[in-house]
Amino acid sequence: MTDTPPPYFPQNPLSPPDPERYRKFKLAVAGCVTLIVLFMVGLIGGLIYLIRS
Numbered sequence: 001m002t003d004t005p006p007p008y009f010p011q012n013p014l015s016p017p018d019p020e021r022y023r024k025f026k027l028a029v030a031g032c033v034t035l036i037v038l039f040m041v042g043l044i045g046g047l048i049y050l051i052r053s
Helices: 019-051
Strands: none
Touching: none
């Protein structure tokens, strides 16, 4: 067995944090929620249309 030290894992990231990252994340989540809501509205509207016809 060799006496090499364990690999070094830096605790801080190598690149500086992106100040726009949180805004991009919020926009992505808002977009996903909007798509889900539109899908649900379309699904409910389609079901009502099928039931009435």
